[in-house]
Amino acid sequence: MKFxxxxxxxxxxxxxxSIGIDTGKSVNTNQIALMMKTKASSVTDMVKKLSDKGLVExxxxxxxxxxxxxxxxxxxxxxxxxxxxxxxxxxxxxxxxEVHDIAEQMEHIKxxxxxxxxxxxxxxxxxxxxxxxxxxxxxxxxxxxxVMLSSVVAGDSCIVIGVKDSSSSFxxxxxxxxxxxxxxxxxxxxxxxxQSMQIEIENKMIxxxxxxxxxxxxxx
Amino acid sequence: MKFxxxxxxxxxxxxxxSIGIDTGKSVNTNQIALMMKTKASSVTDMVKKLSDKGLVExxxxxxxxxxxxxxxxxxxxxxxxxxxxxxxxxxxxxxxxEVHDIAEQMEHIKxxxxxxxxxxxxxxxxxxxxxxxxxxxxxxxxxxxxVMLSSVVAGDSCIVIGVKDSSSSFxxxxxxxxxxxxxxxxxxxxxxxxQSMQIEIENKMIxxxxxxxxxxxxxx
DNA sequence: TAAAATTTTTAGACAAGTCTAAAAATTATT
DNA sequence: AATAATTTTTAGACTTGTCTAAAAATTTTA
Numbered sequence: 001m002k003f004x005x006x007x008x009x010x011x012x013x014x015x016x017x018s019i020g021i022d023t024g025k026s027v028n029t030n031q032i033a034l035m036m037k038t039k040a041s042s043v044t045d046m047v048k049k050l051s052d053k054g055l056v057e058x059x060x061x062x063x064x065x066x067x068x069x070x071x072x073x074x075x076x077x078x079x080x081x082x083x084x085x086x087x088x089x090x091x092x093x094x095x096x097x098e099v100h101d102i103a104e105q106m107e108h109i110k111x112x113x114x115x116x117x118x119x120x121x122x123x124x125x126x127x128x129x130x131x132x133x134x135x136x137x138x139x140x141x142x143x144x145x146x147v148m149l150s151s152v153v154a155g156d157s158c159i160v161i162g163v164k165d166s167s168s169s170f171x172x173x174x175x176x177x178x179x180x181x182x183x184x185x186x187x188x189x190x191x192x193x194x195q196s197m198q199i200e201i202e203n204k205m206i207x208x209x210x211x212x213x214x215x216x217x218x219x220x
Numbered sequence: 221m222k223f224x225x226x227x228x229x230x231x232x233x234x235x236x237x238s239i240g241i242d243t244g245k246s247v248n249t250n251q252i253a254l255m256m257k258t259k260a261s262s263v264t265d266m267v268k269k270l271s272d273k274g275l276v277e278x279x280x281x282x283x284x285x286x287x288x289x290x291x292x293x294x295x296x297x298x299x300x301x302x303x304x305x306x307x308x309x310x311x312x313x314x315x316x317x318e319v320h321d322i323a324e325q326m327e328h329i330k331x332x333x334x335x336x337x338x339x340x341x342x343x344x345x346x347x348x349x350x351x352x353x354x355x356x357x358x359x360x361x362x363x364x365x366x367v368m369l370s371s372v373v374a375g376d377s378c379i380v381i382g383v384k385d386s387s388s389s390f391x392x393x394x395x396x397x398x399x400x401x402x403x404x405x406x407x408x409x410x411x412x413x414x415q416s417m418q419i420e421i422e423n424k425m426i427x428x429x430x431x432x433x434x435x436x437x438x439x440x
Numbered sequence: 441t442a443a444a445a446t447t448t449t450t451a452g453a454c455a456a457g458t459c460t461a462a463a464a465a466t467t468a469t470t
Numbered sequence: 471a472a473t474a475a476t477t478t479t480t481a482g483a484c485t486t487g488t489c490t491a492a493a494a495a496t497t498t499t500a
Binding site: 226228248258259261262265266269281282 | 457458459460461462464465466
Binding site for chain 1: 308311312313314321322325326328329331332333334337338342
């Protein structure tokens with residue numbers, strides 16, 4: 001059967017997917033409400049609808065998980081979102097802090113071949129401007145980012161490969177600090193008291209709070 | 221004041237604009253209902269709302285016209301629609317019969333600079349893939365298409381510059397007949413009985429019905 | 441393990457946009 | 471100009487997605 005979901009439905013599936021990826025288990029109503037910036041009662045209503053459509057499984061007072069079908073839709077929406085972010089940054093020269101809200105709208109455009117054509121036009125990118133992996137046409141996605149800058153010990157170096165928080169304020173801070181994807185960071189000291197770090201990047205020494213370092217994905 | 225209209229509101233403004241352009245006078249409720257594929261009662265409700273927002277002026281039982289503000293929004297939406305059509309055809313290689321429904325969704329994306337950046341990326345095109353003129357950044361639009369193939373007399377030649385009907389079935393017919401924008405058409409004979417025409421195009425002779433010829437914009 | 445706190449669900453309401461059916465106004469007909 | 475036909479508006483209802491307030495279930499705490 002062919003589904004044509006509302007934007008709200010797709011957004012709920014995305015939210016359930018991304019919470020599920022992080023936590024691994026079934027997702028609480030309140031967690032969804034938090035992510036969707038809505039009320040728990042609204043979530044209950046929507047989850048019931050998605051459950052009726054076979055996109056999630058829900059046990060009362062227990063939690064919600066995506067069905068295979070629901071996950072597939074969530075991943076496709078994510079793919080669309082991330083490809084549009086690439087388009088906005090690479091093709092239309094937006095800055096990486098400007099594209100999230102626009103892609104949030106564009107990801108819901110309905111068309112059989114639009115996203116695949118976009119993918120081709122962009123030469124099949126693997127990552128979006130924030131370092132998030134782009135699922136391929138079949139929904140296969142390489143989750144390989146799990147090391148945060150905050151876990152790097154003093155003396156070690158690493159490469160910035162992604163951001164966890166895509167808020168404009170965080171990204172603008174990174175721009176100012178010359179922290180960009182691909183840049184090398186050397187951790188010089190880590191403060192015991194608040195876990196703030198002194199780091200060397202682009203031959204400059206700066207201090208970043210734990211709040212910052214735990215939102216940066218890095219690799220050795 | 222800054223407006224953020226719903227897609228429905230923008231679509232009504234577009235409909236009122238395009239009927240108004242064709243007829244020159246104020247627009248009837250039923251005409252809007254026909255174009256929006258909805259019921260007159262729904263139109264009455266929406267027109268009331270648009271009127272409350274200062275986007276149209278409506279006299280009960282008389283008709284509706286756009287205010288300056290309403291027209292500006294309609295033209296901006298049209299600009300967005302036509303630029304996205306260019307993008308879909310020129311950049312993503314869609315055929316011209318596939319893009320209307322997609323652009324219908326994309327035209328509603330909200331962003332301060334998206335459409336202007338797209339315009340720049342496309343090198344400021346003047347016409348969309350169906351020959352419709354694209355309003356510039358200030359909403360200035362050159363309406364210059366008003367000669368239909370049906371008005372060309374036997375013996376005369378003309379150039380195809382646009383289509384009035386953008387339905388997929390009409391455009392597919394034109395593809396098959398090698399009738400494309402920019403092609404020259406020579407009108408060989410016109411049948412008195414049904415106004416069907418024998419035309420020469422790309423060195424081929426074909427017959428087109430009045431239904432066809434009155435939906436093709438041409439110039440001498 | 442019983443009371444307290446928290447989470448989730450239910451019940452009822454609202455706004456947007458649509459519909460049907462009926463009433464009101466306008467236009468056409470004779 | 472009165473009646474008929476048409477157009478438009480009004481009234482009331484439905485759907486989607488949201489909300490608040492209260493009830494029910496679960497989890498925590500003492």
